Amino acid sequence: MKATVDYHPLQDASIPCPDAGMAFNRGDLLEVVDQSDALWWQARKLPCGTSVAGLIPSANMLRSKQKDQWWCQPSHVHSCIRPYNLADNEEDLTHTDGKRILTDMENNKDINFDEADSDVVEGIYLAGFRRSFRLWRRMSFKRRRQSCTSCSPSSNAVSTPYEEVALYQRLPQESHRLIILIGASGVGVNELRKRLIKLNPSTFQAPVPHTTRQIKEGEQAGREYHFVTKELFEYMVCNHRFVEYGESKGQLYGTSIDAIDEVLKRGRMCIIDVEPPSIHLLRLRNLKPYVIFIKAPSPESLRQTRRNSRIITSYAINRAFTEEDFLELEETSHLIEAKYKQYFDSVVVNDDLQDACMQLCSVIQQAQNEPQWIPVSWLHAED
Known part of the structure; x- marks a missing residue:
């Protein structure tokens, strides 16, 4: 699967073991190896190489996190990007x-x-x-x-x-x-x-x-x-x-x-x-x-x-x-x-x-x- 959001486990207070978490960025390809837990999955990045599986939030867990944090993200980039040199009036x-x-x-x-x-x-x-x-x-x-x-x-x-x-x-x-x-x-x-x-x-x-x-x-x-x-x-x-x-x-x-x-x-x-x-x-x-x-x-x-x-x-x-x-x-x-x-x-x-x-x-x-x-x-x- 492809990630459409960024995730940093060391900044996530809810993860059971931050050191076992796997960070990823938007656009990264992830291979899920275990979905047995409703909140936390195990996955590794593709191409695999020597990468080991780590903990990532489940889709439902991450969706909930995104909604909770949405309005408290001061650096969030809006899709209404201002094109250069576009005067307001x-x-x-x-x-x-x-x-x-x-x-x-x-x-x-x-x-x-x-x-x-x-x-x-x-x-x-x-x-x-x-x-x-x-x-x-x-x-x-x-x-x-x-x-x-x-x-x-x-x-x-x-x-x-x-x-x-x-x-x-x-x-x-x-x-x-x-x-x-x-x-x-x-x-x-x-x-x-x-x-x-x-x-x-x-x-x-x-x-x-x-x-x-x-x-x-x-x-x-x-x-x-x-x-x-x-x-x-x-x-x-x-x-x-x-x-x-x-x-x-x-x-x-x-x-x-x-x-x-x-x-x-x-x-x-x-x-x-x-x-x-x-x-x-x-x-x-x-x-x-x-x-x-x-x-x-x-x-x-x-x-x-x-x-x-x-x-x-x-x-x-x-x-x-x-x-x-x-x-x-x-x-x-x-x-x-x-x-x-x-x-x-x-x-x-x-x-x-x-x-x-x-x-x-x-x-x-x-x-x-x-x-x-x-x-x-x-x-x-x-x-």
Whole structure:
């Protein structure tokens, strides 16, 4: 089974023998060897090696502990992670070189929000990289962010402190596993995803987003976007067909489950990046997602490699990194890892884009072709 919480026996006054207890962290694989006691189990970490079995709280015991301690944990990390440089209001926006940073609707009329950041490689259009699509994710994050109710004692980590898992080997005739990239804004998730798809566009593909805006000259329905009416978009929202959605410049944009399915049904590997709170929406049997955390490099490397890079934030278009950006990127990366590491199947440090892209490609091939631990529920036939 996989632990979805952290446990430290030396800090647990209720354990019969602290020295016999086994500490574990979220994401650790545990093999239970004795469940005869209702309160305390014996388990060892996988891979076993020379590790010996130790005492761990039973699922019911740990669930009770988590509920009792929930409101007295001052360092608890909430799922509503604040993205870096997301101002609380327009008055919080600062000045750079004497010029006020552009806001969502102000002073940016000359910017082409649908600049073709997407490319055609080997005759294949790379969807999901239009600037307008990327902007709504930054500009509408406050409206899309999950509330703190997701951090309550009824959250999944508390209701299921241990998740039963089993080894899974994808068969050649089965659809590829969905690949999810997670990372702090500015760490390079979007650039890595684009480079990966460019590397082999006949294998890797991103889902085509939906939007309510009008189709423009030179665009094709189903290529840049699925162009739909506002009524249809809202119908899809009500039926939980979107992984993420939001609004920018009066138009709705979103990534749908159906668009992801389209890619997988064509035999391609679907590569997406989502905000961390959206992971649980994609943990479905038919998708069997493989989650890769793109981790920020060391502070020194971060400043060296990003000094001349450009970013898109909730209130600025393609501006240079600042020292504040670096600090907040590091903090956000640490917060994401602390809160969601139990969902990560692999971690790639984006120290150098080329090296990280090659490592990412290798990890994805392993995810598709080698045995991996997945929730047992993903192996059961649907009712």
